[in-house]
Amino acid sequence: MKREVIVVTAAYGRDRIKAMGGQQAVLPVIAAAGADGVEIRRELFSPAEFDGLPALGQAISAARLIAFYSVPEALFTDEGSLNPNIDQHVAEAQQLNAQLLKYSLGHYQHGADYSQLREKLSGLPVHLVVENDQTDCGRLSALDSYFHDCGEARAGNGMTFDMGNWLWVGDDPLQAAERLSRFVSYVHVKAAAPAENGWRAVALDEASNLWRETLSLLPAGVPRGIEFPLEGDDLIAVTRHYVDLLREE
Numbered sequence: 001m002k003r004e005v006i007v008v009t010a011a012y013g014r015d016r017i018k019a020m021g022g023q024q025a026v027l028p029v030i031a032a033a034g035a036d037g038v039e040i041r042r043e044l045f046s047p048a049e050f051d052g053l054p055a056l057g058q059a060i061s062a063a064r065l066i067a068f069y070s071v072p073e074a075l076f077t078d079e080g081s082l083n084p085n086i087d088q089h090v091a092e093a094q095q096l097n098a099q100l101l102k103y104s105l106g107h108y109q110h111g112a113d114y115s116q117l118r119e120k121l122s123g124l125p126v127h128l129v130v131e132n133d134q135t136d137c138g139r140l141s142a143l144d145s146y147f148h149d150c151g152e153a154r155a156g157n158g159m160t161f162d163m164g165n166w167l168w169v170g171d172d173p174l175q176a177a178e179r180l181s182r183f184v185s186y187v188h189v190k191a192a193a194p195a196e197n198g199w200r201a202v203a204l205d206e207a208s209n210l211w212r213e214t215l216s217l218l219p220a221g222v223p224r225g226i227e228f229p230l231e232g233d234d235l236i237a238v239t240r241h242y243v244d245l246l247r248e249e
Helices: 014-020 023-032 047-062 086-095 115-121 140-149 173-183 210-215 235-248
Strands: 005-008 037-041 066-076 098-106 127-131 159-162 184-189 191-195 198-202 224-226
Touching (some): 014 023, 023 235, 037 047, 047 066, 184 210, 224 235
C-alpha cells in the first residue's frame, strides 16, 4: 500500500500563503506534486475565510486530496476541562471533509472524568489526535503520562508525533519515539537546526540524520506530514522532491 504524504500549508510560510490568496491557492501545487492530502491550518484563516470553509472543502475534494485540520489550541484548558470550542472546531472540520482534527494536549489531569469527551467523539466522522507542541504541556513526561498512565480514561484517537518539537522543549526525539510509537497515528516530519534563540525548522536536505533515525522508530504505515520550510521559485518541484523522499523512506 502506498504511504500517504500530507503537505502542511504552513510549510510554505504565512506571508507566501497570504500573498497567494490563502490556503486554497496552494491546493494545485500540492496536488501536482503528487501528495495525498493537505493539512489546513486554522491560524492561517482571516475572519472572513471561515464563511468559505464549505467551498474550501469542495476544492480539496476536487483536487483529489484528503484533508486534515489543525487547530492551534489545547484539547484541555488550564483547569483541565475540555476545550469549550470543540463543537465549533468539529463543525469546521466537517465542512472541510477532514478526516483528522488535531490539537495540542494542554493540561490533562490524571484521574479526571473525561467521559464527556469520549461520548462527544462517539460516532463522529473525524479522528481526533493530540500533538506534542513547543510548551511544557508538550514535553515527553506529559505525553507519556497521558498515553501510558491513563488507561481507559484517555480521550482521543491517538497522537500526532512532531519529531522536531521535542528539541524545542529539551527532550530527545529518539527516546520519545521509543516510548510513544504505538500511539502514533500521524507523523509531522520536521527537522531542526540550532539557532541563536533555540531552534529553527529546516528543510530535510539541510538537516542532520536525526529525522531519519526518528522516523525509523515510528509506525511505517501512518501518514507523514511535511512541516518544514518548502521554499523556492518552483514550489511544485520542491514539494514533489520531498513528497517522493518521504514516500520512499
